[in-house]
Amino acid sequence: QKEVEQDPGPLSVPEGAIVSLNCTYSNSAFQYFMWYRQYSRKGPELLMYTYSSGNKEDGRFTAQVDKSSKYISLFIRDSQPSDSATYLCACRGASGGYNKLIFGAGTRLAVHP
Amino acid sequence: EAGVVQSPRYKIIEKKQPVAFWCNPISGHNTLYWYLQNLGQGPELLIRYENEEAVDDSQLPKDRFSAERLKGVDSTLKIQPAELGDSAVYLCASSLTGGALNEQFFGPGTRLTVL
Numbered sequence: 001q002k003e004v005e006q007d008p009g010p011l012s013v014p015e016g017a018i019v020s021l022n023c024t025y026s027n028s029a030f031q032y033f034m035w036y037r038q039y040s041r042k043g044p045e046l047l048m049y050t051y052s053s054g055n056k057e058d059g060r061f062t063a064q065v066d067k068s069s070k071y072i073s074l075f076i077r078d079s080q081p082s083d084s085a086t087y088l089c090a091c092r093g094a095s096g097g098y099n100k101l102i103f104g105a106g107t108r109l110a111v112h113p
Numbered sequence: 114e115a116g117v118v119q120s121p122r123y124k125i126i127e128k129k130q131p132v133a134f135w136c137n138p139i140s141g142h143n144t145l146y147w148y149l150q151n152l153g154q155g156p157e158l159l160i161r162y163e164n165e166e167a168v169d170d171s172q173l174p175k176d177r178f179s180a181e182r183l184k185g186v187d188s189t190l191k192i193q194p195a196e197l198g199d200s201a202v203y204l205c206a207s208s209l210t211g212g213a214l215n216e217q218f219f220g221p222g223t224r225l226t227v228l
Binding site: 004006008031032041042043044045046049088090092093094099100101103104105106 | 155161169206211213214218220221222224
């Protein structure tokens with residue numbers, strides 16, 4: 001079993017829809033939770049960053065972390081065709097062997113006009 | 114500001130041949146990472162450098178993979194000999210330091226195909 005599980009999709013939605021992307025993780029040592037966006041033939045770029053449990057909002061994007069259930073989510077409001085990409089969740093501990101990013105497999109999202 | 118630069122962008126080789134990838138991190142970034150990304154998977158860390166020192170190479174297959182960052186700036190990742198299963202994208206990333214609060218910036222990757 002992987003430490004970070006993510007449904008690979010693909011997910012196809014119409015423009016303007018609300019998108020929900022999710023990951024689960026197994027290691028309680030993880031304290032930092034990130035969402036990266038990766039366009040085709042590009043490297044990942046950081047979208048959202050959350051420490052411990054809670055919500056964080058940035059424009060159309062909202063990240064949620066529930067450490068009690070080891071569940072992390074990314075919501076995209078008013079989705080746009082330019083949001084079409086692969087979304088990777090990542091977890092990280094604070095020290096020792098977990099002081100590195102552990103990525104999920106990524107979810108491919110397609111937003112069609 | 115220039116981002117992380119990687120070359121070549123694409124490489125096709127036959128199995129058992131050697132191959133090398135080059136990375137130039139963002140200026141001033143002390144920490145450099147090499148990741149492996151297989152098709153349909155997330156990146157997996159191969160090695161992390163703090164300046165010239167490799168501080169985490171536990172996932173680097175040392176029988177065929179090697180890396181160096183001699184002057185604490187740019188870095189080279191080498192595979193010798195390459196195997197069919199090495200076909201993947203090799204990503205380089207850099208950050209100011211290795212702390213969890215420091216954002217990692219990724220390069221575009223080198224896509225390796227081993228025939």
